[in-house]
Amino acid sequence: MALLDRLSAWFSRIDKSLxxxxxxxxxxxxxxxxxLKTRRGHFVFDGRRRVVSRNGRTLLRFEQVKSIDVIADKDTGGFSEWKIDLYVNFLRRIRVGTTLDDAQASMVGARIITITGAKGIGWKERHDIRY
Incomplete structure (x- = not known):
């Protein structure tokens, strides 16, 4: 039991920044x-100007966004990683962010779909994950 206590204490000290x-x-x-703030930048979806910006710079107009992709992936630790991408064309995708929380990914993806009017492509299968 002492080993489990030590492991528990060690994991509780891990900085959430990891x-x-x-x-x-x-x-x-x-x-x-x-x-939305993510590790990929500060995104603003401006419905008045109908533009998406990152870190204060305009990325694209809403009309250029073909779909919003909510993608389930599996990392090596066995956790599902959820990615939210703006699909522009075959050669261009813009990653908005990632999360381990499926509900959060769904909510953020749905909100981006609502404001941009883009089509939603959700819950894709990767690495034998099926939803």
């Missing part, structure tokens, strides 16, 4: 504006 690559933080959520 898991920070799996982070989606909603900064603002209004009907005409959706702001």
């Amino acid at each position: 898991l920070g690559i799996f982070e989606l933080e909603i900064v603002e959520d209004r009907h005409d504006r959706f702001e």
